[in-house]
Amino acid sequence: MSTTQLSLKSAHLLPGLAEDFQQQLEAVVQDCRQRPSLAKKRTVTVKFTVIPDPEDPDDVLISPVISRATPSRQIQPIRARRTTKNQLQFDFVDEDL
16 A cells, blocks of 8 residues: 555545546536537536544545536426416427427
8 A cells, every 4th residue: 555645646546536537527528519509617526525533533534526517408487377276287389299
């Protein structure tokens, strides 16, 4: 087992971090390709959660978390009206079925 200082240069040595980051990055790039008309930003975030080690007060436990955010699809609002039976009705085009 080797030891090194945790930094941006060495973070890729953490098990699975580089692979997960690459997968998340590829997913947001793919989303840009699939929805080029949606000009909103996509993000990939690398976060390190640090808590004290309950077994050794001199150590800490570091949990890397990688997440992504893609904009949701824009769906036009519909106008609905309440029926006499207190249900909602809305109009649609038959092609939408």
